[in-house]
Amino acid sequence: MHTSRTKPPAQGPAADLEHQKAAITSLGHELRALVEATVRTAASPDTLHRVADGVRHLTGQLTGRRRARAEIPEVDDFPAGPRMYSPVTGAGSPLAPPMHITLAPDGLIGRCVLGIAHEGPPGYGHGGMSAMLLDEIMGRACVTAGMPGLTVSLQMRYHRPVPLETPLNILGRVTGTDGRKIFVTGSVTAQEDPATELVTADGVFVTPDLRRTRALFPDL
Structure with a gap:
C-alpha cells in the first residue's frame, strides 16, 4: 500500500537564513505600524510615557553583537539583491514604505504607499522622500543594466504634491552612457493616474573603478 509522506522542512544554512529573513520582516512590519501609530496618536502624556518605557x-x-558601520548583513544580497534594512525597500526597516521593485518594459518600477510618517506638507509626502525613492529606483536601474553606479547628481522637478496613503508608481530607466557615466531618468506617479507625473528626475551615476570600489566597500 502506497502512503504519501510530507516533505520535511528544509534544513541547513539556507533554511536558517530564510528563517532569519522572515523574523526580520515580521519585526519590521510591526515597527512600521508602531511608527505610524506614534505620529498619528493623540494619546495622553501618561500613556506616551508608559509606551516609551515599554519600548525602552x-x-x-535586542542583545548580542551589533554589526559594524560598513558591515554587510548576512541577510543582504549586495549590491544587486534585496537589502533587508534599506530605508527605501527594506522589509525590516521601520523607516521604509517599503517599496517593492519589479521589471518594467524599459527599466524598473517600484510600488509603495507613503504614510503619515513620511509627511511634509499636510496630507502630502516630504519632498526628500520623493528624492530618496527616485534615487533608489534609478540606482537599481543601473544595476539591472549591468552597470552598478553611485549617484553623482540628481536633478529633481516637483510638478505636483505626492499624496499620502495613495498607491504610487516610481519609475527608473537608463537612457545612455558615456564611459563610466550612466544617465538615468525617473518619475513618480499615482497608480490611479499613471499619465500624470508628480515628480521627475534626471540623474548621473558613475561606476567606480576597482580601486575605489575596494576602498568604499572593504567587506565585499
Whole structure:
C-alpha cells in the first residue's frame, strides 16, 4: 500500500537564513505600524510615557553583537539583491514604505504607499522622500543594466504634491552612457493616474573603478 509522506522542512544554512529573513520582516512590519501609530496618536502624556518605557524595555531585548558601520548583513544580497534594512525597500526597516521593485518594459518600477510618517506638507509626502525613492529606483536601474553606479547628481522637478496613503508608481530607466557615466531618468506617479507625473528626475551615476570600489566597500 502506497502512503504519501510530507516533505520535511528544509534544513541547513539556507533554511536558517530564510528563517532569519522572515523574523526580520515580521519585526519590521510591526515597527512600521508602531511608527505610524506614534505620529498619528493623540494619546495622553501618561500613556506616551508608559509606551516609551515599554519600548525602552523592548530595545533592551535586542542583545548580542551589533554589526559594524560598513558591515554587510548576512541577510543582504549586495549590491544587486534585496537589502533587508534599506530605508527605501527594506522589509525590516521601520523607516521604509517599503517599496517593492519589479521589471518594467524599459527599466524598473517600484510600488509603495507613503504614510503619515513620511509627511511634509499636510496630507502630502516630504519632498526628500520623493528624492530618496527616485534615487533608489534609478540606482537599481543601473544595476539591472549591468552597470552598478553611485549617484553623482540628481536633478529633481516637483510638478505636483505626492499624496499620502495613495498607491504610487516610481519609475527608473537608463537612457545612455558615456564611459563610466550612466544617465538615468525617473518619475513618480499615482497608480490611479499613471499619465500624470508628480515628480521627475534626471540623474548621473558613475561606476567606480576597482580601486575605489575596494576602498568604499572593504567587506565585499
